[in-house]
Amino acid sequence: MSPSDHHVNSRIKTRTRIKFCGLTREQDVDDAVAAGADALGFVFWPGSSRCVDDARLAALVDRVPAFVTRVGLFVDQSPELIMRVSRYLDLLQFHGNETPAYCAGFERPWVKALRMRDGLDLHAAAAAYSSAQALLLDAYRPGVPGGTGETFDWSRIPASLAKPVILAGGLTPANVAQAIDSVRPFAVDVSGGVEAARGCKAPELLKAFAAAVHGADGGCR
Numbered sequence: 001m002s003p004s005d006h007h008v009n010s011r012i013k014t015r016t017r018i019k020f021c022g023l024t025r026e027q028d029v030d031d032a033v034a035a036g037a038d039a040l041g042f043v044f045w046p047g048s049s050r051c052v053d054d055a056r057l058a059a060l061v062d063r064v065p066a067f068v069t070r071v072g073l074f075v076d077q078s079p080e081l082i083m084r085v086s087r088y089l090d091l092l093q094f095h096g097n098e099t100p101a102y103c104a105g106f107e108r109p110w111v112k113a114l115r116m117r118d119g120l121d122l123h124a125a126a127a128a129y130s131s132a133q134a135l136l137l138d139a140y141r142p143g144v145p146g147g148t149g150e151t152f153d154w155s156r157i158p159a160s161l162a163k164p165v166i167l168a169g170g171l172t173p174a175n176v177a178q179a180i181d182s183v184r185p186f187a188v189d190v191s192g193g194v195e196a197a198r199g200c201k202a203p204e205l206l207k208a209f210a211a212a213v214h215g216a217d218g219g220c221r
């Protein structure tokens, strides 16, 4: 494969963006921003131990400075909830079985998370979710909508895709450089790999993750 055949994201000569997801505590927001986060994710799915409510969200986003993207993560949730919290958010991340029309219906920037189940056609998904800002690719475990802490076979991601890729699923400070070398994603997204306990980020892991990303980018920051 020549460099020009590689994944569409590799043609965007830029640093790899970093999203830290599943923040629940003010200190974690401060630590994630200090580590160099481009985006912070807040989970609204009640099945997650990382789930936040409106009051928690308001307190957390209050710590987020300009130019750091505030992302809300939803799993097949009601339009009422999404509309209510979206005033605190810059971007919506849909992690369930939401249709393209549903995702686009909020008239806000959004990304679609896809779990890499067998047979998933990423080209077809990119065409279907054509108004998404990116596709977030996560590991597939039956019955679990995401946040599994598991990786998937990164070679399944096509060399060329019509949407920017946000790579997720089991990333850690130890494997993210290899993931970037392999996939050349636009961004990487991590939750469990930077936690000391579920929902509690560890500052040293946040820093180590960001350092590994910067290292993989060749020191470009």
Ligand SMILES: O=C(O)c1ccccc1N[C@@H]1O[C@H](COP(=O)(O)O)[C@@H](O)[C@H]1O
Pocket (backbone or CB within 6 Å): 021, 022, 041, 043, 045, 048, 049, 050, 073, 075, 095, 136, 138, 145, 146, 147, 148, 149, 150, 168, 169, 170, 171, 189, 190, 191, 192, 193
């Ligand atoms: O974090 C959760 O609890 C969660 C719940 C439901 C859907 C997605 C969830 N998290 C997202 O899953 C990926 C991968 O997470 P991990 O790094 O493997 O722990 C990431 O986008 C999380 O934000």
